Amino acid sequence: MKVAEFMQRTGLKAFTGDTGLEREITGIYVCDLLSWVMSHASKGDAWITVHTHLNIVAVALLAEVSCIIVPEGIKAEEATVKKAAEEGIVILGSEMSAYHICCKAYELLR
Amino acid sequence: MSDGIIRLKFDILPNDMSAAGEASSGVKKVLNQLGVEPQKIKKAAIAMYEAEINAVIHGGGGIAEVVIDKEYIEVKIRDEGPGIADIELAMQEGYSTASDEIREMGFGAGMGLPNMKRYSDKLVIESEVGKGTTVTIVVNL
Ligand SMILES: Nc1ncnc2c1ncn2[C@@H]1O[C@H](COP(=O)(O)OP(=O)(O)O)[C@@H](O)[C@H]1O
Ligand SMILES: [Mg+2]
Numbered sequence: 001m002k003v004a005e006f007m008q009r010t011g012l013k014a015f016t017g018d019t020g021l022e023r024e025i026t027g028i029y030v031c032d033l034l035s036w037v038m039s040h041a042s043k044g045d046a047w048i049t050v051h052t053h054l055n056i057v058a059v060a061l062l063a064e065v066s067c068i069i070v071p072e073g074i075k076a077e078e079a080t081v082k083k084a085a086e087e088g089i090v091i092l093g094s095e096m097s098a099y100h101i102c103c104k105a106y107e108l109l110r
Numbered sequence: 111m112s113d114g115i116i117r118l119k120f121d122i123l124p125n126d127m128s129a130a131g132e133a134s135s136g137v138k139k140v141l142n143q144l145g146v147e148p149q150k151i152k153k154a155a156i157a158m159y160e161a162e163i164n165a166v167i168h169g170g171g172g173i174a175e176v177v178i179d180k181e182y183i184e185v186k187i188r189d190e191g192p193g194i195a196d197i198e199l200a201m202q203e204g205y206s207t208a209s210d211e212i213r214e215m216g217f218g219a220g221m222g223l224p225n226m227k228r229y230s231d232k233l234v235i236e237s238e239v240g241k242g243t244t245v246t247i248v249v250n251l
Contacts, residue, residue, distance in 0.1 A: 035221035038156050039228065051216050058131035061138070062156050079128070 001025050001108060003067050003090050006046070010104045012069065012092040015076045020090040023066040028105045030098050034059045041065055046105070048098045052076045057083045067091070071098045116140065116178040122162055122187070124171030127215065133174040134159040137185070140178065146251055154183050154249040157229040160222040161187040161245045167212050168192070169243055182231075182250050190242040197235050201227065 004021040007014065014021070026044030031037050032051060041047055043064040049056060052070055057080060060068050067090040070076055076084075076091045084091050094101055118140065120133035138155040158174070165172040169189025177184045194200045201223045208218025227233050232248035 032216050033219040033221070034216040035160065035219050035225050038159070039221070039225050049216070053215055054128045055131060055215065055217075058135060058159065061135070062152070062159055064152065 003046075003092075006105075006108065007092065009108055010094070010096075010101070012094045012101075015081045015091045015093055016085045016089070019085050020067065020088045023090065025066045025105075025109065027109065028102055029063075029065065030102065037065075038063050046092075048101060050074060052080055054080050054083055056080065057087055057089055060084075060089050061087060069094065069101060071096060071101055116144075116176075118174075118176040118178075120174040120176075122165045122172045122174055122189075124166065124169075126171075127166065127212075130163055130166045131159055133162050137176050137183075141183070144178070150249060150251055153229040154185065154247070157226045157233075157247045157249065158185045158187070160225045161185065161247060163217060164222050164243075164245070165189045165191075167208060167217060172242075178251075180251070182248055185247040186244060187247075188242065188244045193239040193241055193243055194235070194237040195239050197237060201235075 003023045006025050025046045027042055029041040029045040030048040032049050037059055041063040045065050046067050046069055047065040048069045048071055069092045071094055073095045123129050134155050141151045165187050169191035172189030175186045199205055203224045204220040206218045206220035212218045230247040231250045234246040237243040
C-alpha cells in the first residue's frame with residue numbers, strides 16, 4: 001500500500017510534506033535500537049520509532065524503509081524533518097501508540 | 111562501472127552526532143552512481159556507517175579513506191582515540207561502553223562491530239590502547 005493511502009486510512013499526518021508519498025509500505029518494523037533496525041528491518045517496512053534526532057534519516061536510508069512513523073504525539077525535530085524531506089524520506093506522526101498503529105496496519109497490509 | 115580506481119577521503123568530526131553518517135552517505139551515493147548492485151551497496155554502507163559512528167562516539171573522530179575498485183570496495187576508518195583493550199570482548203553482541211546520552215539516542219546497543227562483521231566480506235580491526243583504532247572493511251563487488 002502506498003504511503004499516501006496508508007495515511008488516508010489511518011489518519012497519520014506527514015511532517016515532511018508531499019515527498020515520498022508514492023513509496024510502497026510492505027510491512028511494519030518497531031524498534032528504537034538503531035543498529036538493530038539497520039540489520040533487521042526489511043526493505044519497504046514502515047519504521048516506528050520514538051527517536052526524532054537527525055541520525056534516524058541515515059538509518060532509514062540504510063535500512064531502505066518506506067517511511068518513519070513517530071507515535072504518541074511526538075513531534076519530529078525541525079532539522080530532522082528538513083533533512084528527511086531532502087532525502088525523500090517521509091516522516092509520519094500519530095497520536096496513536098506503536099501498538100495501535102500496528103493493529104491498524106495489520107488490517108490494512110495483510 | 112568506470113575503469114579507474116576511485117579514492118575518497120572524509121573527515122569524521124568528534125562528538126558531532128548530527129554530522130555522523132555523512133561519509134557513509136557520500137560513499138553510498140558514489141556506489142549508486144557507479145551502478146553497483148543495491149544489495150552490495152547496502153552491505154558496504156551499513157558496515158561503514160557503524161564504523162563511522164564508532165569513530166565519532168568512541169574514537170574522538172577520525173578519517174575515512176575509501177578505495178573503490180572493480181572487484182571490491184575497501185573502507186579504512188582510522189582514529190586516534192583510546193583504542194580497544196580486548197577486541198574479542200568488543201566484538202561480542204551487546205558489549206558496549208557507550209555513555210547514557212548516546213544510548214538514549216538509540217546507539218550503543220553493542221551491535222556495531224557485529225554488524226560490521228555481518229555486512230563485510232573481510233573485517234580487520236587494529237587497535238592499540240592509548241594510540242587509536244583502525245577498522246578496515248572490505249566488501250566484494
Ligand atoms: N573506534 C573505537 N575506539 C575505541 N573503542 C571502540 C571503538 N570501536 C568500538 N569500540 C569499543 O567496542 C565496543 C563495542 O562496539 P560496538 O559493537 O560498535 O558497540 P557500541 O558502539 O554500540 O558500543 C564499544 O562500546 C567500545 O568500547
Ligand atoms: Mg558502535
